[in-house]
Amino acid sequence: MSDTSQNETETIDRPRLSITNLRTTFTTDQETIRAVDGVSFGVSPQQTLGVVGESGSGKSVTARSILGLVDDPGEVHPDSEIRYHDPAFVEEVARTYPDRVKRADREETERHTDSFVTVNAGSGDGKSVTVERGSVDLVGAPDSVVKSVRGSEIAMVFQDALGSLNPVYTVGNQIKELLDIHQGVTGATATERATELLESVGIPDPKRRLDEYPHQFSGGMQQRAVIALALACDPSVLLCDEPTTALDVTIQAQILELLDRLQRERGLSIVFITHDMGVIAQVADSVAVMYAGEVVERASVDRLFDQPKHPYTKGLLQSIPGLTGEVDRLPTIDGSVPTPNEQATYCRYAPRCPEAFEECDSIHPEHVPVEDGIKDGPDVDHTAACLLYPESADLGDRLRQHRASDDTTTENTRGSRQ
Amino acid sequence: MSKNTANSTTGADGDETANATPSHANPLVTVDELRTYYESEKLLGGKPVKAVDGVSFEIGRGETFGIVGESGCGKTTLGRSILRLEDIEDGTVTFDGTDVTSLGRRELKEWRRDAQMVYQNPTSSINDRMTVGEIIREPLEVHNWKTASQRRDRVWELLDRVGLRSEHYHRYPHQFSGGQRQRVGIARALALEPEFIVLDEPVSALDVSVQAKILNLLSELQEEFGLTYMLIAHDLSVVRHICDRVGVMYLGTLMEVGPTEQLFESPSNPYTRSLLSAIPQPDPSVGADRITLRGTPPNPRDPPTGCVFSTRCPFKIRQPEHEQLTDDQWAGIEEFRRVIRERDQARTTVVQRAKGQLGLGSRFTPIREVTNELFGSLSYPDAIKETLDRATELVAGGNVTEARDLLDEEFSTVCEHDTPCQQGVTDEQSSRCHRHSQEYQEPGEYLSDSGEYLPE
Numbered sequence: 001m002s003d004t005s006q007n008e009t010e011t012i013d014r015p016r017l018s019i020t021n022l023r024t025t026f027t028t029d030q031e032t033i034r035a036v037d038g039v040s041f042g043v044s045p046q047q048t049l050g051v052v053g054e055s056g057s058g059k060s061v062t063a064r065s066i067l068g069l070v071d072d073p074g075e076v077h078p079d080s081e082i083r084y085h086d087p088a089f090v091e092e093v094a095r096t097y098p099d100r101v102k103r104a105d106r107e108e109t110e111r112h113t114d115s116f117v118t119v120n121a122g123s124g125d126g127k128s129v130t131v132e133r134g135s136v137d138l139v140g141a142p143d144s145v146v147k148s149v150r151g152s153e154i155a156m157v158f159q160d161a162l163g164s165l166n167p168v169y170t171v172g173n174q175i176k177e178l179l180d181i182h183q184g185v186t187g188a189t190a191t192e193r194a195t196e197l198l199e200s201v202g203i204p205d206p207k208r209r210l211d212e213y214p215h216q217f218s219g220g221m222q223q224r225a226v227i228a229l230a231l232a233c234d235p236s237v238l239l240c241d242e243p244t245t246a247l248d249v250t251i252q253a254q255i256l257e258l259l260d261r262l263q264r265e266r267g268l269s270i271v272f273i274t275h276d277m278g279v280i281a282q283v284a285d286s287v288a289v290m291y292a293g294e295v296v297e298r299a300s301v302d303r304l305f306d307q308p309k310h311p312y313t314k315g316l317l318q319s320i321p322g323l324t325g326e327v328d329r330l331p332t333i334d335g336s337v338p339t340p341n342e343q344a345t346y347c348r349y350a351p352r353c354p355e356a357f358e359e360c361d362s363i364h365p366e367h368v369p370v371e372d373g374i375k376d377g378p379d380v381d382h383t384a385a386c387l388l389y390p391e392s393a394d395l396g397d398r399l400r401q402h403r404a405s406d407d408t409t410t411e412n413t414r415g416s417r418q
Numbered sequence: 419m420s421k422n423t424a425n426s427t428t429g430a431d432g433d434e435t436a437n438a439t440p441s442h443a444n445p446l447v448t449v450d451e452l453r454t455y456y457e458s459e460k461l462l463g464g465k466p467v468k469a470v471d472g473v474s475f476e477i478g479r480g481e482t483f484g485i486v487g488e489s490g491c492g493k494t495t496l497g498r499s500i501l502r503l504e505d506i507e508d509g510t511v512t513f514d515g516t517d518v519t520s521l522g523r524r525e526l527k528e529w530r531r532d533a534q535m536v537y538q539n540p541t542s543s544i545n546d547r548m549t550v551g552e553i554i555r556e557p558l559e560v561h562n563w564k565t566a567s568q569r570r571d572r573v574w575e576l577l578d579r580v581g582l583r584s585e586h587y588h589r590y591p592h593q594f595s596g597g598q599r600q601r602v603g604i605a606r607a608l609a610l611e612p613e614f615i616v617l618d619e620p621v622s623a624l625d626v627s628v629q630a631k632i633l634n635l636l637s638e639l640q641e642e643f644g645l646t647y648m649l650i651a652h653d654l655s656v657v658r659h660i661c662d663r664v665g666v667m668y669l670g671t672l673m674e675v676g677p678t679e680q681l682f683e684s685p686s687n688p689y690t691r692s693l694l695s696a697i698p699q700p701d702p703s704v705g706a707d708r709i710t711l712r713g714t715p716p717n718p719r720d721p722p723t724g725c726v727f728s729t730r731c732p733f734k735i736r737q738p739e740h741e742q743l744t745d746d747q748w749a750g751i752e753e754f755r756r757v758i759r760e761r762d763q764a765r766t767t768v769v770q771r772a773k774g775q776l777g778l779g780s781r782f783t784p785i786r787e788v789t790n791e792l793f794g795s796l797s798y799p800d801a802i803k804e805t806l807d808r809a810t811e812l813v814a815g816g817n818v819t820e821a822r823d824l825l826d827e828e829f830s831t832v833c834e835h836d837t838p839c840q841q842g843v844t845d846e847q848s849s850r851c852h853r854h855s856q857e858y859q860e861p862g863e864y865l866s867d868s869g870e871y872l873p874e
Contacts, residue, residue: 329637
């Protein structure tokens, strides 16, 4: 109770959604595919995190894991953490599951092994607890909690707009169904709300559109309708999985503008998944570059395009036509993305990396700041998982640093498995 | 790939008689006023879909000619029409001096040795039940090319040429990645040593790093075999990288043609400008200083009168008394006209009409709500306000068509009356826009005068 004041200073940049060491595996008879292998990132209110990578790098599985949409044989590893930090929601869940709350703000008399709600600052107990700061871990949470998060707190916009709309119901029907399920709104009120929603995503003459079927909408309108569906329950985080990939540039520009406006109006946190570096440059505040299930580089958007550090990011940026100016041949990356089917004890990019050296095959690189000893400025959050960094340290130091952190993570995973 | 290094000269603006297409000394492909219509409901007196509506251009030997445009603008149909994979309505396609539109069945088959196509979707354009060897061998067999063993050797040679290995001969397509499948498609197109290949979005389905490899392969092959390409794409950065000349299509019409760099650096047509400014630049320091087009391309079954782009054009010519309106004011009017146009076209069932007349609620948002939404925060000069109010009254009274006519009367200009013809902007660049005529400001001047992207 007393320590709430001292924590207030850090509230500004606190993420609304944070993911730590997310691992999603698909087990088949032959092998275990580690589609997402130790991904960590966070996104703050009003911020857009861009997740970029080639197909097969695990971008979409990451998003689906967050919402618990990974189907059998896929499985989110129980050690992974997906934390949602909205105080109001945490309070509600803490009151519903009082015996599964972990109080990080005070000495606990009894320990709960199966707690999934963490209260970092709050007061009261049991069913009358108030939470100022805390989080819900969606990996450990029961299905009913995950279900209440889905749509109402975190919503998703998929790439294939027509595929995510039901072809046999009118658009209005689908929005109203959603309002009914999540908020119990029906009848004329629901129609009213649905009209407002369509209007807010820039669909002209919304009332007429409510009675139309998805196939009567153009591609851009369909995507707008999907965004309207996603926003129906007023979520605070929006996961956008390649929302503009199937659209023409002029329509893409409209949708990006729309998302930008909605973010400002509603204070949304957006996780924007795409393979298009141009779109990333336009929408993102910070970027995570994914390769073979791992995040290989994290930086603010300006830093990433200005000074890409990881060899993969460099290669990716160079292979965009038109960016390198007048060249006859585009620089390419040799080989193709490997399927991550074993624990990485090496750098997964090493076989294709022009800068690889011997140790790349035996040490798994960890995220380190690209430059050592920087306390503030734009560089402080720029990290890369590559043995070439931190740039200022010499090779021996770098290897030691990566090896040490590698060992601890492996031990941790091993320890918790027992 | 050799870029045309033609210098741009300031051309004869507004010269109506200027030759539209730059003349190549000896073009390989000449397309003249090509029209392809899809006619459904013909018996019922329905209108045809004019997928390609009077397109003319030339492709020089060894050149890469790009066609860009939004989906549904007719670029794929254009490519297929040139190869006579579609029945054309009118116009001619001349290939190396021969008019291919008049070829008979047998001659056509013979000609197809010289003109091949690579398709967009590498998963559906090759047969999953045939081995890669069989797929690439098929065109050779269809055309009875040499002996069986020579055909096999040829396939091996082709596999090697497109960067696959000879053991891939007996594998099936599902064992390949998207990039490798596209290589198979390219090998198949190359099998009969064609001169001309239509590449229909060859890299759209691929990741950037794979895309770069396929683009490099295409460049190498062009150099080695002296191929002429027509590249259809919606990705403008790909087009800029690979093409010598580009044509920009909108709703079945070629809006602008010109050498790539010239077209990207100084686009003259309003549509080209809007399209280029919509490309997200992979550089965060570039501001979002773009022209965002409102709405979507109109239905090709019912194209707008006059210029096809007039319903979305930010550079549209206004009547002199409307020049002073701000962008927001003008946008409000345009949006209002769009809503009314859509309502006028929307088919209403008898039941819906009856319901409306009985006051049982309409499927439309009440028009006054629409106008409040559109014009709520704007104020207009009295004359315009009066027209808008009158139109609103007409719609409220159920006379949507009259309202539409009234607004057309008040606001339409040459852009909505006449189809602009293709005019030379510079020696090699030509564009379709009324603003190139002498009595109006050029799109570029219009921009610089207003000081902003859009007129103030």
